[in-house]
Amino acid sequence: MNILQALFFPPEQPGGVSSMIPYIQDRFLKLGWGMELFSLPKRVRNKGQEEVVFQTFDYTEYIGNSLIDKYIQTYKDYVWWTRMRIKKPYDIIHAHHPIAALVMKQLFPDTPLVVTVHSSYERELILNGKIKEGGPEHRFLTSIYRELESKADKLMTVSESFRSYLTPYVEWPERIKVIPNGFDEKRFKPIAHENEVTQLITVCRLVPAKGLDVLLHACAELKQRGCPFVLHIIGDGPIRKELEDLAQELDLYNDIIFYGYMLHPEEFMPFFDVFVLPSRAEAFGSVFAEAALCWLALVGTNVGGIAEQIEDGVNGLLVPPENAAALADALEKVVADPTYRYNLARAGWDKAKKVYSLQRVISQLKKVYNEVKAKPLQE
Template identity: 70%
Template sequence: MNLLQALFFPPEQPGGVSSMIPYLQERFRSSRWEMDLFWLPKRIRNKGHEEVIFETFDWTQFGESQIVQKYIQTYRDYLWWTKLRMSKTYDLIHSHHPIAGLAMKKVFPNTPLIQTLHSSYERELILNGAISEGGLEHQFLVSLYRELEHVSDRLMTVSQAFAEYVAPYILDPSNIGVIPNGFDEKRFKPVPHDNAVPQLVTVTRLVPAKGIDTLLKACAELKNRGHEYVLHIIGDGPSRADLENMAKQLGIYNETIFYGYTLHPEEFMPFFDIFVLPSRAEAFGSVFAEAALSCLALVGTNVGGIPEQIEDGVNGLLVSPDDEIALADALEKVISDPAYRYELSRSAWDKAKSLYSLTRVANELKKTYLQYPSGTKG
């Protein structure tokens, strides 16, 4: 079977999709399978001019929004790039972004399309203060779920929680499939180490939706309680300057290291002790699985797909979002009790190896792909 994995961002972009899709090629390399990757280069801007018509809703009713206009233009650009560069035909296309899926179906209308939804762009925009709940942009973005259902042969998500989130916006929620992201076990190797001072780490984009402000407040509380620690923040984003100022104001700047963007954090993640990310929304939370495969103790929030990875008190600890005292309490448990920390980390590693290995996910995807006979190639 000749497959195309249609991405939006380049494969080196940090995030759940890039943690999985490029590594799938190796698992599909055989006489029976062939797989290509396709994405929109960052340099492609304002090239497309095609009229955009969706079959399930009229996007122009939201067209006065600049964010909607930008989204539509990006879709036009993806269409333009696809038509310019895609001469090969495929038996099946698996898309990992709404724009990619809509464009691919437009260019290859007779090729079966599987669309995986990895995150809720509208939810993140709301939490980041970029759009208003119920506003034009929100209405436009949730309308896309129905359009994607209409053009896809199969609609999929990465967690049961996200499937439930999408359900109100489509016609037949019972047809949504769930396959979590998978991770190449060879990239994550636990390393025995003994840190005199507990090392906390988070890997994330620095935006309000990720709750790093709550983490800094919790760490200030830990310091007030007399606990020693170092907090490593790996990632960049528009909130970085504000977060650095907050760390200074809270008196924890000396305990906090801001690394900025790092391409392969998994290479040194195993040397830390505790992974913590108090997200306000998370469709799956790939970085929790990555931290678990690095054998770190996990502390997260009970939102989205995170509770599907973390069973509170068994393989990690869960707290409510925006609750810095509860987060400080959870961190205190794993900081002050190394044996308990090891027990949690080992359980997290066992679960991640079992459920989120790339081998297992690749086998699930192969079963899914084989359900769709080759269409008339577009």
């Protein structure tokens, strides 16, 4: 069977999807399956001209909205690039972004389409203060889910919580299959080490949705309690300067290291002790599984896919979002007690190895692909 994995971002970009799909491709190729990756290069801008038509709603009422106009133009660009580059048929197309999915179904209507919805663009925009809940951008972006449902032969997502999130926007949420992300354990190499001062690390894009402002306030409280630590922040984004200013304001600048963007943080993580990320929302939170495979103790918020990965007090610690005091309490537990921290990390590693193995994902995807290929296309 020959399968096309249709991405939005090129595979060298950071993030759970981009970091996972090339490893999935490698495993399938070793099994004798054909699999290729496809994405839209960043250099392709304002090339597409074809009209966009959605089956389940009329988007033309949103014309003139800058964000929606940009989304539609990106759709047109994806059409233009796909027509230019794809010249052969595939048995199945597996798309990992709504634009990729809808374009592929438009251009190859007779090819079975599998779609994985990995995250919520509209929720990220709301949390980052870019759009308002219930506003035109929100209504447009959530309408896309019903369009995906109408076009996909199989609709999937990465966590039970995100399937619940999608429920109001689709007709048959019970048909959405959940396959959590999987990771090639060979990429992660835990290293025995003794840090005199507890090393905290977070890896994310520096945007409001990730809650790093809450983390800095929690670290300020931790410092006041006399708990020594160093916080390492890997990632970049629009609020980096704001976070650096906040660190200075909270008298934390000497306790924090801002690294900027790093392509393979998993090569760096094993030297640290605790992974912490107080996200305000997270469809899955791939970086938690990656940190667990590096044998780090996990501290996260009780939201979305994070809460499905962490059982509080067993393989990590969960705190409410937006609660710096509760986060400081959790961090104090893992900073003050190395044995407790070690036990949490070991339990997290055990679960990640069992539940988030790449082999599990390969097995589940093989079953989905065979089922989709065997059934008649949707009317």
